[in-house]
Every structure is written in C-alpha cells, then in structure tokens.
Amino acid sequence: MDNDNSQSSNRAHWSSTFGFIMAAAGSAVGLGNLWKFPYLVGQNGGSAFIVIYALLLVFIGVPLVIAEITIGRFGQLNPVGSYGLISPKLKWVGAMGLVTGFILLSFYPVVGGWIIYYLYHSFVSFGENPDYAQIFANYTSNPTYPIITLFIFSVMNYLIVALGVEKGIEKYSKIMMPALLIILLIVTFRTLSLDGSWEGVKFIFHPDFSKVNGKTILVAVGQVFFSLSLGMGAMLTYGSYLSKKDNLFKSSISIPIIDTLVALLATIAIMPAVFAFKFEPTAGPALIFITLPAVFAKMPMGFFISIIFFTLMLFAALTSSISMLEGLVSYITDKGHMKRFGATTLVSIIIFLLGIPCSLSFGLLSHINIFPGKSIFDSMDFIASNILMPFGGIMLAICVGWIWDGGLRYETIIVRNQKGNPDVVTNGYVFNSCLKEITNQGTLNFPFMSAWIFIIKWVAPLVVLAIFIDNL
Ligand code: TRP
Numbered sequence: 294m295d296n297d298n299s300q301s302s303n304r305a306h307w308s309s310t311f312g313f314i315m316a317a318a319g320s321a322v323g324l325g326n327l328w329k330f331p332y333l334v335g336q337n338g339g340s341a342f343i344v345i346y347a348l349l350l351v352f353i354g355v356p357l358v359i360a361e362i363t364i365g366r367f368g369q370l371n372p373v374g375s376y377g378l379i380s381p382k383l384k385w386v387g388a389m390g391l392v393t394g395f396i397l398l399s400f401y402p403v404v405g406g407w408i409i410y411y412l413y414h415s416f417v418s419f420g421e422n423p424d425y426a427q428i429f430a431n432y433t434s435n436p437t438y439p440i441i442t443l444f445i446f447s448v449m450n451y452l453i454v455a456l457g458v459e460k461g462i463e464k465y466s467k468i469m470m471p472a473l474l475i476i477l478l479i480v481t482f483r484t485l486s487l488d489g490s491w492e493g494v495k496f497i498f499h500p501d502f503s504k505v506n507g508k509t510i511l512v513a514v515g516q517v518f519f520s521l522s523l524g525m526g527a528m529l530t531y532g533s534y535l536s537k538k539d540n541l542f543k544s545s546i547s548i549p550i551i552d553t554l555v556a557l558l559a560t561i562a563i564m565p566a567v568f569a570f571k572f573e574p575t576a577g578p579a580l581i582f583i584t585l586p587a588v589f590a591k592m593p594m595g596f597f598i599s600i601i602f603f604t605l606m607l608f609a610a611l612t613s614s615i616s617m618l619e620g621l622v623s624y625i626t627d628k629g630h631m632k633r634f635g636a637t638t639l640v641s642i643i644i645f646l647l648g649i650p651c652s653l654s655f656g657l658l659s660h661i662n663i664f665p666g667k668s669i670f671d672s673m674d675f676i677a678s679n680i681l682m683p684f685g686g687i688m689l690a691i692c693v694g695w696i697w698d699g700g701l702r703y704e705t706i707i708v709r710n711q712k713g714n715p716d717v718v719t720n721g722y723v724f725n726s727c728l729k730e731i732t733n734q735g736t737l738n739f740p741f742m743s744a745w746i747f748i749i750k751w752v753a754p755l756v757v758l759a760i761f762i763d764n765l
Pocket of ligand 1: 525
C-alpha cells in the first residue's frame with residue numbers, strides 16, 4: 294500500500310465538536326479578519342464591500358468549506374493522502390496545498406513577530422510625541438529585532454503543534470478563541486463610546502458603490518479564500534481529525550459564521566476609533582501598526598486597550614499559523630517517517646529560515662523584487678493568496694463536483710416490473726461517497742443539498758476561474 298495512504302488507527306481526533314469548531318474557527322480568524330478586512334472595507338466603499346463580500350461568502354466560501362472538510366473527514370489523512378484516496382491522480386492537489394502552506398508560513402509569522410513587538414511596546418512607551426510611521430519603518434527594516442520576534446512567534450507556534458492535536462491545538466484554541474472574542478467586544482465598546490465614533494460607524498454602513506468595480510470583486514473573492522483558510526488543505530487537515538459521528542454540515546457552517554462575525558466586529562472596533570481621532574480610514578496596511586498605536590495613545594485607557602488589542606492579534610495570528618503548520622506535520626506523521634515531535638521540529642526550522650528573507654525584505658533586501666514591484670514578502674503573499682489558494686479552490690470544487698466517485702450527479706432510475714413496464718421511477722442525486730460522508734451514510738439531513746451541489750459543480754469553479762482570467 295502506498296505510504297501516503299497508510300491510515301493508522303491511533304490517529305488523533307478532536308475530543309469534542311466544540312474543540313473542532315474553536316480550532317477551525319481559529320484557523321479562519323486571523324490577520325485577515327483583524328487587519329485586512331477592516332482596511333479593505335475602508336478602501337472599497339464601506340458597506341458596499343461588505344455586501345459583496347457577504348454574497349461571495351455565502352455562495353462560494355461556505356460551500357467550499359463544507360467540501361474541503363468533507364474530503365478530510367472522508368480520508369482521515371493529510372491533504373496528499375486524502376486527495377489520493379479520492380483518486381491517486383489527485384495527490385498533486387494536496388501536494389500543492391503543502392507548498393502553499395510553506396509559502397504562507399514564510400511571511401505570516403513575520404507579522405506575528407511585529408505583533409509581539411507592539412505588544413511589548415504597549416507596556417514600554419514609544420516616548421513623547423512619537424512618529425508612528427517612522428517607528429514602524431524603523432522596526433520592520435531593522436536587520437535583527439524583527440527576526441528575534443519572528444523567532445519568538447515561531448517557537449510559540451512550534452510548541453503548540455508539537456504538543457499534539459488534542460493537548461496542543463485543541464486545548465489552546467479553546468482558550469485563545471473565547472478570550473479573543475471577549476477582548477474584541479471590550480475594544481468595540483470602548484471605541485463606540487468615544488466622542489465622534491459615530492462618523493466611523495456611518496462610514497462603514499454607508500455604501501459607496503462608486504468605489505466598486507471588477508477589481509473589488511476580485512479583492513473580495515481573494516479575501517473570502519484567505520479569511521476562510523480555503524484551498525490549501527488546512528481545513529481538510531482539521532476535518533481529518535473529526536469523528537465519523539459528528540454532524541459535518543453543522544460543525545462546518547459555524548466556521549464562516551464566527552469568522553465573519555469577528556471581521557465585522559473588528560471593523561466596528563477599529564474604524565470608528567480612527568474617525569474619532571480624525572485619522573485616514575483608507576490607510577491600508579498601515580492601519581494596525583501605524584494608525585492604531587497613535588489612536589491608542591490618544592484614547593483614555595489607551596494603554597490597557599493597546600495591551601489587550603495586541604494580545605488579541607497575537608491569539609488570532611497563532612491559531613491561524615498552527616493550522617498552517619499542522620497540515621505539513623500531518624503529512625510527515627501520516628507517512629510514518631517521523632513522530633510528531635521530530636516532524637514539527639524539522640518543519641519549524643525550515644519555515645523559520647524561510648521567514649528570514651521575508652522579514653529582511655522590509656530592510657536589507659528591500660531592493661529585491663520577485664514579481665515586478667513586489668518585495669519578497671509581498672510576492673509570497675501574492676503567490677499564496679492570489680494564485681495558489683484560489684487555484685486550490687477551483688481544484689477542490691472540480692474534484693468534489695466532477696471527479697470523486699463519479700462526481701455529484703442527478704439520475705433518473707427506472708425499476709421495471711415483470712412485464713417490462715416502469716414500476717418505480719425515482720429522480721435523485723446519486724448517493725456517492727461524498728454525499729454519504731456529509732450525511733453520515735444517509736442518517737443525517739443535509740440542508741440546501743441541491744443548491745450546494747449546483748454551486749460546487751458550476752458556480753464556484755466558474756466564478757473563481759472568471760476572476761482569475763480577469764486578474765490576468
Ligand atoms: N485565515 C487566515 C486569516 O484570516 C489566514 C490564512 C490563509 C490561513 N490561509 C490559511 C490560515 C491557511 C491557516 C491556514 O488570517
């Protein structure tokens with residue numbers, strides 16, 4: 294038997310559905326929600342962007358989350374092994390996910406490191422009348438400090454994954470995710486009670502459709518994929534630790550719900566504060582590391598808010614990066630070459646080394662462009678978020694919709710009686726391995742099944758493809 298498929302009976306499982314939901318929502322909730330989403334809303338017409346995002350989320354994101362988790366739970370293996378069980382010819386789709394994981398892990402933890410620096414500086418003041426743009430530029434371009442904080446973040450990431458699925462990932466997600474939600478609520482209340490914050494709320498909820506064009510939709514789809522950790526096997530891997538008794542549909546849809554709630558709350562927590570102190574809402578990436586520290590400095594109780602806010606950011610980044618790492622570790626441990634401890638150590642060393650050039654691309658290596666006008670860091674983000682993840686999403690939809698066990702299909706079945714006349718005529722979806730997996734062999738109801746099938750077969754691959762072509 295091929296090694297990728299060597300299924301071990303003692304493979305780890307979540308200890309509870311709640312544990313799975315916290316871990317998977319933890320994967321989804323990350324810098325994408327707290328950092329990218331608010332500034333995308335700021336740049337792309339406020340609630341006009343939110344509406345477009347919500348539509349793409351419901352009609353493409355949610356169905357794909359279900360599809361990806363289904364493959365994992367079916368295979369009970371890492372991405373390569375699980376895709377391989379669908380068809381040995383599809384292993385490359387899983388392998389592409391692993392490559393995406395390495396690329397994501399080369400830059401995501403760099404930002405995790407910055408968060409640690411800003412958390413530290415919530416305690417230690419930046420000095421009188423600091424220039425926050427200068428502080429950010431100085432820090433990120435420094436050749437050593439960001440690498441030290443990258444190292445600290447990577448060690449945290451390493452330790453949680455090395456402890457295992459139940460004792461590491463699940464346990465810490467069950468602590469960090471609820472803490473994150475509570476902190477976010479506190480920050481939101483603080484923001485909304487500021488004088489002048491109402492302007493910001495109006496800005497968020499006032500749709501400016503003049504800012505919406507083809508590009509906006511492209512950005513929104515990219516954000517749906519990124520935010521839901523789709524198309525690279527992270528959700529698949531977490532799904533592979535789900536028990537066969539769980540209700541897959543119910544557990545899966547909690548993930549986009551929590552993810553979107555956090556993104557919206559983060560926007561309400563951040564944007565109005567920016568308005569209250571008369572900063573630019575369209576600041577883009579600078580929002581978190583330049584605008585917000587300035588906002589916190591002016592805010593009553595800002596010191597406390599800054600500490601809890603960067604703690605929240607740290608938790609969000611960690612619960613995401615552990616899921617990126619787990620996909621890679623599960624591949625090595627499923628293959629049986631190494632135990633978890635060794636596999637986690639090996640992969641963590643590699644990704645720390647990959648992180649160094651990404652970190653340095655803000656200083657020493659800033660002159661190096663991989664794509665025209667894109668630094669090493671930006672190029673990695675671009676390859677992973679704009680190319681590999683959407684492509685992984687298209688392949689995911691094609692595999693589930695068209696290839697797995699003959700694909701999802703509708704058939705008319707005629708049973709004839711002895712005289713050869715039709716006795717029973719039934720129309721229905723062929724209950725293939727995929728539908729059996731989602732419904733626990735037909736014992737559970739699968740709401741919106743026909744709509745889901747239609748989306749997986751047609752809408753998701755075509756829309757993502759169209760956006761791809763539009764991009765080129
Ligand atoms: N969803 C994460 C966020 O919003 C980022 C992310 C993208 C991710 N792809 C992933 C996380 C894969 C884990 C695994 O920040």
